Amino acid sequence: MSETRLMKGNEAIGEAAIVAGCRYYFGYPITPQTELMEYMAKRMPQIEGVFLQAESEIAAINMVYGAAGAGARVMTSSSSPGISLKAEGISYCAGAELPCVIVNIMRGGPGLGSIQPAQADYFQATKGGGHGDHRNIVLAPNSVQEMADLTMLSFELADKYRNPVMLLGDGALGQMMEPVNLEEKPLVPQEKPWAANGQGERAKPNVINSLYLKPEQLEAHNIHLQNKYQKIMEQECRWEEFNVEDAEVIVVAYGITSRIARSAVEMARRDGLKVGLFRPISLWPFPSERLLTLAQQTKAFLVSELSAGQMIEDVRLATKQIKPVHFYGRMGGMMPSSREIYNQINLILKEKEAVK
Amino acid sequence: MTHEMILAGFGGQGVMVMGQLLTYAGMLEGAHVSWIPSYGPEMRGGTANCSVIISQEPIGSPIVTEATAVVAMNLPSFEKFESSLSPGGILILNSSLIDRKSKRDDIKTYNVPANEIASSLGDARMANMVALGALNAALGYVVDTSRIMEAFKKIFAKKPAIIAPNELAILAGNKHIAV
Amino acid sequence: MNSKLYARPESLADVPFHYCPGCQHGIVHRIIAEVIDELGVRKQTIGVAPVGCSVLAYDYFNFDIVQASHGRAPAVATGVKRVCPDSTVFTYQGDGDLASIGCAEIVHAAARGEKITTIFINNAIYGMTGGQMAPTTLVDQVTTTSPYGRNENQVGTPLCISEMLSTIQGARFIARVAVNNPSNMAKAKAAIKKAFQLQNSGEGFCLIEVLSTCPTNWGMTPVEAVKWLETNMIPQYPLGVFKDAGGE
Numbered sequence: 001m002s003e004t005r006l007m008k009g010n011e012a013i014g015e016a017a018i019v020a021g022c023r024y025y026f027g028y029p030i031t032p033q034t035e036l037m038e039y040m041a042k043r044m045p046q047i048e049g050v051f052l053q054a055e056s057e058i059a060a061i062n063m064v065y066g067a068a069g070a071g072a073r074v075m076t077s078s079s080s081p082g083i084s085l086k087a088e089g090i091s092y093c094a095g096a097e098l099p100c101v102i103v104n105i106m107r108g109g110p111g112l113g114s115i116q117p118a119q120a121d122y123f124q125a126t127k128g129g130g131h132g133d134h135r136n137i138v139l140a141p142n143s144v145q146e147m148a149d150l151t152m153l154s155f156e157l158a159d160k161y162r163n164p165v166m167l168l169g170d171g172a173l174g175q176m177m178e179p180v181n182l183e184e185k186p187l188v189p190q191e192k193p194w195a196a197n198g199q200g201e202r203a204k205p206n207v208i209n210s211l212y213l214k215p216e217q218l219e220a221h222n223i224h225l226q227n228k229y230q231k232i233m234e235q236e237c238r239w240e241e242f243n244v245e246d247a248e249v250i251v252v253a254y255g256i257t258s259r260i261a262r263s264a265v266e267m268a269r270r271d272g273l274k275v276g277l278f279r280p281i282s283l284w285p286f287p288s289e290r291l292l293t294l295a296q297q298t299k300a301f302l303v304s305e306l307s308a309g310q311m312i313e314d315v316r317l318a319t320k321q322i323k324p325v326h327f328y329g330r331m332g333g334m335m336p337s338s339r340e341i342y343n344q345i346n347l348i349l350k351e352k353e354a355v356k
Numbered sequence: 357m358t359h360e361m362i363l364a365g366f367g368g369q370g371v372m373v374m375g376q377l378l379t380y381a382g383m384l385e386g387a388h389v390s391w392i393p394s395y396g397p398e399m400r401g402g403t404a405n406c407s408v409i410i411s412q413e414p415i416g417s418p419i420v421t422e423a424t425a426v427v428a429m430n431l432p433s434f435e436k437f438e439s440s441l442s443p444g445g446i447l448i449l450n451s452s453l454i455d456r457k458s459k460r461d462d463i464k465t466y467n468v469p470a471n472e473i474a475s476s477l478g479d480a481r482m483a484n485m486v487a488l489g490a491l492n493a494a495l496g497y498v499v500d501t502s503r504i505m506e507a508f509k510k511i512f513a514k515k516p517a518i519i520a521p522n523e524l525a526i527l528a529g530n531k532h533i534a535v
Numbered sequence: 536m537n538s539k540l541y542a543r544p545e546s547l548a549d550v551p552f553h554y555c556p557g558c559q560h561g562i563v564h565r566i567i568a569e570v571i572d573e574l575g576v577r578k579q580t581i582g583v584a585p586v587g588c589s590v591l592a593y594d595y596f597n598f599d600i601v602q603a604s605h606g607r608a609p610a611v612a613t614g615v616k617r618v619c620p621d622s623t624v625f626t627y628q629g630d631g632d633l634a635s636i637g638c639a640e641i642v643h644a645a646a647r648g649e650k651i652t653t654i655f656i657n658n659a660i661y662g663m664t665g666g667q668m669a670p671t672t673l674v675d676q677v678t679t680t681s682p683y684g685r686n687e688n689q690v691g692t693p694l695c696i697s698e699m700l701s702t703i704q705g706a707r708f709i710a711r712v713a714v715n716n717p718s719n720m721a722k723a724k725a726a727i728k729k730a731f732q733l734q735n736s737g738e739g740f741c742l743i744e745v746l747s748t749c750p751t752n753w754g755m756t757p758v759e760a761v762k763w764l765e766t767n768m769i770p771q772y773p774l775g776v777f778k779d780a781g782g783e
Contacts, residue, residue: 006380006389024617050617054610055643062607062640066614069601070581074614092604176392176418177376179383196599196615198579198622207593209602256418263416337421 004181009147010174012182013103013167014039016148017075020155021187022101023049024074026063028056030082031115032171033105037077057082061089061102068098069208071195073155077103079171080121081112083129090164091130094225095210099158101151102136103167105174106306108333116333117171119255122310125168126284133222135229137165137236138283140254144178150281152185159190161232168283170306172256172335238281239290243269247276248299249348251341252291252315254280257304264341275345283311288318295319300348302326304341306334324348357412359498360420361491362437364405365429365450370484373511374427375406377488380507381499382410390418403432410498425495427487428454429470446494448487466494466533473528482525489529501526544568546577548597557750557757560588560656562714563723564595567654570728571598571623576735580623583612585637587629588662606637609644612651623735625652631661634670634694641700641742648705648739652730655696655742657711658749659768666752670694673771678752693771697744701777707739709778713746713769715761726776738781746772 007015014036017025025040037053044051054060060076067074078086083104093100106121108114128134137157139150147169154165196206212218242262244250253261258279268275278294280287295301300323303312309327316325328344330336361378365371375391382389393406407420425446428434430453441447443462452471468490470483492498505523512518543549546568552561571577577598584592586605593600603611608626616624633641633655644651660678661667668678668685671693675684701709708730712723723745730741746768750760 004383006376006383006391024614026614052613052617055639058607059610059613059640059643062604062610063614063617065603065607066583066601066611066616067618068614069611070615070618072618074618088604089607096602172392172419176390177379178390178415178418179388196581196601197619198581199599200578205597205599207600207602209593209600211590211602259415260417260419266416335419337419338417339421 004179006177007144007180008035008175008177009144009169010035010105011039012144012148012180013077013151014043015182016151017101017155018043018047018049019182019184020073020152022073022075022155023047024067024072025050026052026054026060026067026074026076028054028060028078028082030079032107032117032174033077033079033103035174036103036105057085058089061086061093064100064102065089065093065096065098068093068100069096069195070197071192073099073159073190075101075103077105079105079107080109080118083121083124087124087130090136091128091132091134092210093164094128094130094134094136095132096208097162098164098208099162101154101158101165101167103169106168106170108331114333115171117173117256117306117335118331118333119170119257119306120308120310120331121168122283122305122307125166126286126314134225135163135232135284137161137163137232137285138168139165139238140168140281140283141173142255142258142279144173144176144180147173148180148182157236161228163228163232168255170256233285236282237285237287237290239287240279240281242277242279244276244278244294244298246274248274248352249302249345250276250278250294250298251302251304251345252278252280252311253304254283254311257306257336260336260338261304261341263338264345267338267342268345273345273349280311286314286318288314291315291318292320295323298323299352300324300326302328302341302344302348304336304344305329307331359410359425359495360423361408361425361427362405362420362423362440363408363427364403364433364437365484366432367404369404369429370481371404371427371429372406374484374488375408376511377504377507378410378492378499379408380510381503384503384506385499387411388413388415390415392418403430403436405433405437425491427491429484429487430454431456446491448491448494450483450487452483464494466490468529468532470529473532474525477524477528478521482522485522485525486529486532489526490533491529493530493533501530544572546571546580546597548595550594552595553591554588555751557748557760558588559714559745559747562720563654563656563745563747564592566714566720566724566727567625567627568596570724570731573728574623574731574735576623576731579621580625581615581619583608583615583624583626585626585628585632586663587632589627589629589656590663592627606632606635607640608632608637609640609649609651609653613644613647613649616649616651620650623652623731625654625731627654628656629662630655630657630659630669630671631667634696641696642703645700645703645706645740645742648707650734650737650739652734653742654727655744656747657696657744657772658747659693660749660752662749662752666749671696673767695772697742697777700742705740706742706778707780708733708741708776710776711744711746711772711774713764713774715746715764719774744772746774
């Protein structure tokens with residue numbers, strides 16, 4: 001039995017991780033994700049889990065690496081600058097194929113930036129973030145309920161593909177409260193015969209490693225990883241559509257911005273304008289194929305992000321620019337209002353009229 | 357009906373918890389709800405505000421920019437958010453701390469001496485509950501007061517002693533609007 | 536009946552070491568393997584080897600190994616140990632790794648009283664990258680990045696890790712040993728064994744610092760290297776037990 005609770009996004013992630021069987025959390029305080037860490041500090045001891053405040057972001061991700069290497073479901077969380085510190089460790093997890101969940105509650109950058117919500121870590125998250133050819137599965141919730149649902153999915157996908165999964169939220173989603181329903185699912189014990197948890201009854205020792213000194217071996221390992229990434233691209237694209245069927249302009253937005261964009265689309269529809277919303281849920285793999293199909297039927301796209309324009313590059317690549325791709329973004333912790341996005345939609349539609 | 361509200365004051369006036377109680381009560385009523393704070397340096401002494409939405413429809417943006425109701429607990433909040441109200445909107449103004457009147461004639465303003473009412477009930481810190489009661493009454497009871505109290509008991513489970521006085525504060529806010 | 540007087544420990548894999556002639560990593564590897572065999576914990580041991588000459592430790596040891604990034608072995612071992620509290624978890628780290636880039640991790644593992652064992656190889660130089668200055672490099676010692684000798688006015692003086700960590704309350708057992716002669720080897724083995732035993736009885740963080748030679752990067756023959764260690768390193772880094780919190 002589950003009851004509906006009013007929770008902050010950050011707390012919902014924590015509880016959902018526990019429901020998903022995560023019993024190990026390693027983290028370091030940084031705004032605006034600290035509620036998640038504090039939630040874990042409170043909850044983990046109640047369920048005989050491990051909460052450990054690491055000495056740094058770097059130590060935290062390496063504790064994750066160790067715990068994942070020993071076969072546990074494990075999570076860490078941080079916010080933008082802290083994720084930069086974790087980048088090396090994430091690359092090691094990708095290289096050694098360790099399943100783990102990394103939460104980034106994004107804030108404004110670059111540098112120390114601000115503690116206000118932003119979406120300026122899209123490149124970092126979706127293009128790997130660390131050194132070497134690696135990819136993280138990146139999921140972007142847009143509600144507190146989805147913060148919970150996608151956290152649970154993150155653990156599943158991490159184990160399924162032996163790959164790091166990044167849950168990419170922002171300060172607004174982390175801090176906001178909405179009703180959330182955490183459905184308890186029976187936990188399927190994960191067989192991890194590769195884990196380094198002591199040889200025990202195994203015939204041979206296990207080694208967790210990302211070092212391949214011979215170029216032929218490292219290339220073969222990379223080909224193996226790329227094949228895995230290809231499979232993920234084929235199987236794990238997720239998105240949501242709203243009023244796209246007859247839309248002349250499709251707004252593309254993820255996370256908190258997709259909520260604002262949805263209100264703008266509703267506003268436009270009330271005024272009789274044919275506008276829709278396309279929301280990528282998996283940012284990597286990016287739902288490119290579907291966007292290309294939509295490009296064939298719509299007249300223009302408007303990408304809206306809390307950045308100078310990062311996802312827009314993936315939208316341009318996906319749609320092969322057969323239709324114009326416009327951009328409206330705010331930066332530094334500023335949020336667009338629904339009205340601002342609505343005005344941009346109007347501008348695009350008016351340009352189209354003028355061309356006719 | 358969608359209620360899009362901004363509750364604002366200075367840090368320590370309890371505007372965040374006021375918003376959370378309203379949101380929680382809305383959820384208990386079965387409505388779609390959201391609460392989002394404006395946080396940051398403002399958390400520490402400046403103006404603090406939160407957006408609350410209670411709606412029969414799924415909620416798009418949780419950030420309110422065109423409000424159906426605003427509660428201003430101090431002067432900076434009044435100055436900042438008076439213009440955010442849509443025509444026909446409701447303004448609850450804490451007249452204990454705001455000596456100005458709204459110049460807008462397309463909104464409905466209620467001047468509520470929240471601090472004085474709360475003090476008369478024994479604790480000026482309950483001004484937020486007086487304002488909450490006033491807001492709920494002015495909105496024609498978007499949530500039942502019993503739901504607010506249910507939420508209050510959950511949030512303040514460790515402080516049972518404060519339940520009764522705070523309920524009185526909410527009722528006093530209700531009454532001020534009814535008069 | 537024949538009896539075997541000298542055999543390869545089961546915890547050591549049957550492959551030749553890649554280490555340079557006269558390097559003492561091989562001796563320390565063997566001591567660790569013997570100790571793990573003697574304690575009968577091979578099947579529940581997980582070693583953590585970060586970046587450095589010992590990065591290939593997973594080829595030499597016959598038990599589970601987690602390879603770690605530079606300096607982070609204590610954090611990785613923390614993750615492993617928290618998941619497998621009944622296992623024997625140790626890190627094997629060099630001086631560049633532990634005393635420089637990984638200084639924070641080792642200090643905080645000790646502060647937490649993390650129930651792991653650290654074998655710290657101090658040879659006063661970066662070996663794998665070809666002989667650069669380490670925090671443990673002696674004053675006036677020539678390395679490729681201190682070509683005129685370590686200048687203490689510019690880059691300070693050697694970091695004495697055992698002394699430093701022994702000030703930390705969470706540290707259970709801290710000792711410095713050397714493997715320059717049979718007598719010291721026996722003492723080294725006894726200390727390493729004690730460090731593992733204390734871990735297995737759940738008593739807390741233990742670190743054994745092993746003074747070690749690097750003839751290749753020191754530019755010496757193996758015999759000269761042992762002499763240099765005895766005349767230069769041991770005076771700077773005295774051998775002995777620095778902390779034995781439950782001490783007899």
